[in-house]
Amino acid sequence: MNEYVIGVDLGTSAVKVSAMDHDGKIVAQQSYGYDLHQPHPGYSEQDPRDWLYGTTIAIDRLILRDGLKAEEIKGISFSGQMHGLVLLDADGQVLRPAMLWNDTRTTKQCEEIKEKMGEKFIDITGNRALEGFTLPKLLWVKENEPEIWAKAKSFLLPKDYVRYVMTGKQAIDYSDATGTVLFDIKKNTWSKEICDEFGIPMSMCPPLIRSIDEAGTVTDSYAMFSGLKTTTKVFGGGGDNACGAVGAGILKPNMVMSSIGTSGVILKYEPDANVNYHGALQYECHAIPDTYYSMGVTLAAGHSLNWFKHTFVKDEDFTAMVNKAAERPLGANGLIFTPYLVGERTPYADADVRGSFIGVDSMQNKYDFVRAVIEGITFSFRDILKIYDQHGQDFDTVVAIGGGAKSAFWLQLQANIFNKKVVSLTNEQGPGLGAAMLAAVGLGWFDSLQACAKKFVHFGKAYEPQSEIVKKYDELYKIYHRIYDQTKDLSHDIMKLRNSWD
Ligand SMILES: Nc1ncnc2c1ncn2[C@@H]1O[C@H](COP(=O)(O)OP(=O)(O)O)[C@@H](O)[C@H]1O
Ligand SMILES: O=C(CO)[C@@H](O)[C@H](O)COP(=O)(O)O
Structure with a gap:
C-alpha cells in the first residue's frame, strides 16, 4: 500500500x-x-x-x-x-x-x-x-x-x-x-x-x-x-x-531564507536563544526541536504586487505581468516604490507610514510601475539584511521561497540587490514541504528533520550576482533607503487626517 x-x-x-x-x-x-x-x-x-x-x-x-x-x-x-x-x-x-x-x-x-x-x-x-x-x-x-x-x-x-x-x-x-x-x-x-x-x-x-x-x-x-x-x-x-525554513533546508547558520509571500521575510537559523538583536529582529523557537531563528518582516511584500495587479493590471496573470516588467530598464525609468501599504514592521516598526512612488515621470508606463514595485519590495529585504550586517552576522547563500520565487527574473534581481548567491527550490512550496516533513518525522519515517531534508529538499537553479548590475542597484538602494525618513511625517499627517474624518 x-x-x-x-x-x-x-x-x-x-x-x-x-x-x-x-x-x-x-x-x-x-x-x-x-x-x-x-x-x-x-x-x-x-x-x-x-x-x-x-x-x-x-x-x-x-x-x-x-x-x-x-x-x-x-x-x-x-x-x-x-x-x-x-x-x-x-x-x-x-x-x-x-x-x-x-x-x-x-x-x-x-x-x-x-x-x-x-x-x-x-x-x-x-x-x-x-x-x-x-x-x-x-x-x-x-x-x-x-x-x-x-x-x-x-x-x-x-x-x-x-x-x-x-x-x-x-x-x-x-x-x-x-x-x-x-x-x-x-x-x-x-x-x-x-x-x-x-x-x-x-x-x-x-x-x-x-x-x-x-x-x-x-x-x-x-x-x-x-x-x-x-x-x-x-x-x-x-x-x-519556521516551516518554510525547514522546507528550504535552512538547517545551519551559513544560509538564510528569503520568502516572498503576502509578507516578505529574511530568516536566519540560530542554534541557541542567546543572540540578542535587542528587538531589531524577531527571535522565535524553530520547528526543529531546541533550535531558534531570527527574522525581519516586510509587511506588504507579495501583497504590494498583488494590490498593484488587482488595481491596475486585472486582465493579466502574474507571470505575464512580471515578464513585461522584466523588459523595462533597471530602475524603472527613475521610479522608486516603498512597500509600506499596511505600515511596516522591519526595520521601521511604524503602523502609520504608507507607501510611495517617487520619481513619477510621463515617460513611464504601467510596467515601469510593476518593475518599481518588485524592486522596492526587494530593497525592503535589503534593509533587513543590513541589520544582520550591523550585528556582524555573515552568510553565503540565500534560499528563496514563496510565490515571488516562481519568477526567474525576481530570483536574479534578489541576487543582484543582495549581492549574494540566491538558490531556488525545485518546487516553491517551502512551507507546505516543511509541514509535510514534520509529519514524516513525527510518524518516525526519519530520525530527524535533517535526515528528512536530505530526501525531501531539492535545490534548483542558483542565481549569481552580476557585478555591473550590483553596482547600479547599490546606488539606487542608497536613495531608496532615504525615502522612509523623508516621507514618514507626511504619511503620519495624512493618517491623522483620515482618522479624523472617520
Ligand atoms: N508568477 C509569479 N511571479 C512573481 N510573483 C508571483 C507570482 N505568482 C504569485 N506571486 C506573488 O506571490 C504572492 C503569493 O505568495 P504565497 O507564498 O502564495 O503567499 P501566502 O503564503 O501569503 O498566501 C502573490 O501575492 C504575488 O505577489
Ligand atoms: O507576521 C509574519 C511573521 O512574523 C508573517 O510572515 C505571517 O506569518 C504571514 O505570512 P505569509 O502569509 O506571508 O506567508
Whole structure:
C-alpha cells in the first residue's frame, strides 16, 4: 500500500495542501483561496471558518479529484500564517473574526506594554511588542470589546484552530507560541510574569507541543466532514516561516531564507536563544526541536504586487505581468516604490507610514510601475539584511521561497540587490514541504528533520550576482533607503487626517 503525508500551508491568500510520499515526491496538490477583510485603515481580518472550509475542501479534492485513498494518508501537519488571534468561548466556538499578523490597530497597546515592561519584555520574549503580535491583540479586545472578552476562555493561532477542529484538542506549538509574545523563550514556557502584568488568565494559554509531536487523530465528526480516516495522525506543525525554513533546508547558520509571500521575510537559523538583536529582529523557537531563528518582516511584500495587479493590471496573470516588467530598464525609468501599504514592521516598526512612488515621470508606463514595485519590495529585504550586517552576522547563500520565487527574473534581481548567491527550490512550496516533513518525522519515517531534508529538499537553479548590475542597484538602494525618513511625517499627517474624518 502507498503511504503519504499531507502538508497544509495555511497562508494569507490561500490554503495549499500537498501530499508527499516517503521519497518527498509531491504526488498531489490542491489549493483554495479566501478573502482578507480590511474594514478600516490598519484592520486586517479573516474568518477562521474560511480557513477550515478551505482546508477541508482542498483535502477532499486530494481524495476525490487526485485519487488519493484516505487510508493511505498516514499523517498531516501544518504551516500557518503566524500571530493571528482566534478567540474561543467555553464551547470552543469562535467569538470574533481573527485579527491577523498584518493588523496594526494595536499601537496603543504596544506602547502600554513598552511603558510597563521596557527591556525586560525583550529579555523574556526575545521580541519587542509589535502591532502584529498576539498579546497586543488580546489587550485590544479586552479594552474595546469587553462583552466578547467576558466570554473568551482560550485563544489559538490560525493553524492551531484548524488542527483543533480536526482533533478536538487545543494546543499551540512552540514556534508559533513565541510569536504571541506571551512566551518565555529562555524558560520555554508561557510567561506567568507577562500574563499577570497584563491581566491575561494563564488558563487562556493552551497546552504547548513540539512541531513534530502527535497532537491527536482525526475525530469521527471531522472524518465525516472531510473524507479522511480516523486513523490519520495529526502533528503539531509550526509557524509558516519556521516551516518554510525547514522546507528550504535552512538547517545551519551559513544560509538564510528569503520568502516572498503576502509578507516578505529574511530568516536566519540560530542554534541557541542567546543572540540578542535587542528587538531589531524577531527571535522565535524553530520547528526543529531546541533550535531558534531570527527574522525581519516586510509587511506588504507579495501583497504590494498583488494590490498593484488587482488595481491596475486585472486582465493579466502574474507571470505575464512580471515578464513585461522584466523588459523595462533597471530602475524603472527613475521610479522608486516603498512597500509600506499596511505600515511596516522591519526595520521601521511604524503602523502609520504608507507607501510611495517617487520619481513619477510621463515617460513611464504601467510596467515601469510593476518593475518599481518588485524592486522596492526587494530593497525592503535589503534593509533587513543590513541589520544582520550591523550585528556582524555573515552568510553565503540565500534560499528563496514563496510565490515571488516562481519568477526567474525576481530570483536574479534578489541576487543582484543582495549581492549574494540566491538558490531556488525545485518546487516553491517551502512551507507546505516543511509541514509535510514534520509529519514524516513525527510518524518516525526519519530520525530527524535533517535526515528528512536530505530526501525531501531539492535545490534548483542558483542565481549569481552580476557585478555591473550590483553596482547600479547599490546606488539606487542608497536613495531608496532615504525615502522612509523623508516621507514618514507626511504619511503620519495624512493618517491623522483620515482618522479624523472617520
Ligand atoms: N508568477 C509569479 N511571479 C512573481 N510573483 C508571483 C507570482 N505568482 C504569485 N506571486 C506573488 O506571490 C504572492 C503569493 O505568495 P504565497 O507564498 O502564495 O503567499 P501566502 O503564503 O501569503 O498566501 C502573490 O501575492 C504575488 O505577489
Ligand atoms: O507576521 C509574519 C511573521 O512574523 C508573517 O510572515 C505571517 O506569518 C504571514 O505570512 P505569509 O502569509 O506571508 O506567508
